[in-house]
Amino acid sequence: MDHTTTFMGYYRPDGQVGIRNYVIAVANCSCANGIINQIAARVPGIVPMIHTDGCSTPRENERWRETLVGVCCNPNVYAVVLVGVGCETDDAKEIGQRVAKESKKPVFAAVVQQDGGGAKVIEAAVKAGRQFVADSARCVRQEAPISKIILATECGGSDAFSGITANPAIGYVSDWIVNNGGTSILSEIPELFGTEEILARRSISPEVGQKVKDLIYEWQERTRCLLGENTGRTLARGNMDGGLTTIQEKALGCVHKGGTSTVMDVIGYSERIGDRKGLIIMDGPGYDTDNVTGCVASxxxxxxxxxxxxxxxxxxxxxxxxxxxxxxTYYAVGGDEGDMDINAGAIITDGMKPEELGEKCIEYLLDVCNGKQTRPEILGYGGAMCVWSTSSPF
Structure with a gap:
C-alpha cells in the first residue's frame, strides 16, 4: 500500500515539527509541584509535568538537567512555564534561558524564594500561562515530511505473543519511518540482553557495533552485580504469567521493535537526537515510565x-x-473502546497477515500525527514525568 509521506504538524522556530501543541508547566525542583498544580488548575489548557526530581547528587543532577531541558524543547511543546524554589541545585531562570535559546520558544521562569513567594509566583505564572495558551491556539498545522518524525518504540507488560505479533508490527512501522528519512529510537537496554551480536551486525560501522555491545555488556554486568544467579530472570510477574521465562527470551522479541534497519548510532539517556536519522539506540532502563521520558527528552x-x-x-x-x-487481553481491557489502540492478536485469531497489520499501524500512526487522539489521550492516561535514577539523593 502506498502511504502519504507527509503529515500536518506545527513548525517550531528551531525547525522541529510537533504533532501536538502543548503549553506545559513544570517545576525546576519537585518541591514546587504544588505550585505547578495550582497554576494548571487556574489555566485551562496547561499541562502540568509532575515529577520527583531536581535536587540531587552531581551525577544525577546532570541527567535531570538534560532531561528537563530536553522535555521542554520537545517539538510537541509550544511554550513553557518553569517554576523554581531557589535552593535547588540549578537556577530555574538559567534553565529557562537555556530552553529559550535552544528551542526559541516562549518561556516564563520564576523562583519562589526570589520573586515574592508562592502566591505571587502563581499569579505571575497564571498570567503568562494564559497568554501562552491563547497564542498557541492561533498556531496552524502545516504540511511536513515524515523525515521530521522521531518515533520512539516501547514495550511494557510483554507476553509470549509480543515478539510474534505486536513487536514485529512496530518494527514494520519503524522501518517505514526510517526508509522515508525519519528517525526511530530503540531503547530499554536491559530488555536487549542476548541481542548484542544481532544489533552489532546491523550497525553502520564496526565502531557503532562495538558501542552497542559495550552498552549492553555494561548493563549485563551491572545487573549481574545486583542479582547474581537471577540475572536471566529479570522479568515482571506479568511477563511470567504471560509465558515468558528468561530476559533473553523476552529480548529476542523486544528487538523486533527496531525492524530490520541499520543501527546508525548509540546515544545517552535523554541525549538530543538532533540531525541524526535512521535507527538510533538510546541508553535507558527497562522501566517504562522512566524510559519514555528519556525518549521524549531526546x-x-x-x-x-x-x-x-x-x-x-x-x-x-x-x-x-x-x-x-x-x-x-485486547478485549479484557475494553476492546475497541478500551485501553488499546490496535489488536495485533488479529494475526492469530482473525487470520490477518503480518504485512496487513503493519500497514494498518502505519495508517494509524499517520492519523495520530495529523491530530487523531490515541486511547491513552482520550482516556486521560497522561501520567507523570518520571526520570531514570541510578542513585539516591543525599
Missing part, C-alpha cells in the same frame, strides 16, 4: 508501545499508540 513526538498484559501507560505530551499482542 525529541520523540510519539510512541508505538506494545503490550501483552494490557499496560495502559500514556505520557503527558506525547501520544502513545498501544498495540496489544493478543486478542484475549
Amino acid at each position: 525529541g520523540a513526538q510519539l510512541f508505538m508501545f506494545s503490550t501483552g498484559r494490557g499496560n495502559p501507560l500514556g505520557y503527558p505530551i506525547a501520544p502513545v499508540i498501544k498495540i496489544c499482542s493478543n486478542s484475549k
Whole structure:
C-alpha cells in the first residue's frame, strides 16, 4: 500500500515539527509541584509535568538537567512555564534561558524564594500561562515530511505473543519511518540482553557495533552485580504469567521493535537526537515510565508501545499508540473502546497477515500525527514525568 509521506504538524522556530501543541508547566525542583498544580488548575489548557526530581547528587543532577531541558524543547511543546524554589541545585531562570535559546520558544521562569513567594509566583505564572495558551491556539498545522518524525518504540507488560505479533508490527512501522528519512529510537537496554551480536551486525560501522555491545555488556554486568544467579530472570510477574521465562527470551522479541534497519548510532539517556536519522539506540532502563521520558527528552513526538498484559501507560505530551499482542487481553481491557489502540492478536485469531497489520499501524500512526487522539489521550492516561535514577539523593 502506498502511504502519504507527509503529515500536518506545527513548525517550531528551531525547525522541529510537533504533532501536538502543548503549553506545559513544570517545576525546576519537585518541591514546587504544588505550585505547578495550582497554576494548571487556574489555566485551562496547561499541562502540568509532575515529577520527583531536581535536587540531587552531581551525577544525577546532570541527567535531570538534560532531561528537563530536553522535555521542554520537545517539538510537541509550544511554550513553557518553569517554576523554581531557589535552593535547588540549578537556577530555574538559567534553565529557562537555556530552553529559550535552544528551542526559541516562549518561556516564563520564576523562583519562589526570589520573586515574592508562592502566591505571587502563581499569579505571575497564571498570567503568562494564559497568554501562552491563547497564542498557541492561533498556531496552524502545516504540511511536513515524515523525515521530521522521531518515533520512539516501547514495550511494557510483554507476553509470549509480543515478539510474534505486536513487536514485529512496530518494527514494520519503524522501518517505514526510517526508509522515508525519519528517525526511530530503540531503547530499554536491559530488555536487549542476548541481542548484542544481532544489533552489532546491523550497525553502520564496526565502531557503532562495538558501542552497542559495550552498552549492553555494561548493563549485563551491572545487573549481574545486583542479582547474581537471577540475572536471566529479570522479568515482571506479568511477563511470567504471560509465558515468558528468561530476559533473553523476552529480548529476542523486544528487538523486533527496531525492524530490520541499520543501527546508525548509540546515544545517552535523554541525549538530543538532533540531525541524526535512521535507527538510533538510546541508553535507558527497562522501566517504562522512566524510559519514555528519556525518549521524549531526546525529541520523540510519539510512541508505538506494545503490550501483552494490557499496560495502559500514556505520557503527558506525547501520544502513545498501544498495540496489544493478543486478542484475549485486547478485549479484557475494553476492546475497541478500551485501553488499546490496535489488536495485533488479529494475526492469530482473525487470520490477518503480518504485512496487513503493519500497514494498518502505519495508517494509524499517520492519523495520530495529523491530530487523531490515541486511547491513552482520550482516556486521560497522561501520567507523570518520571526520570531514570541510578542513585539516591543525599
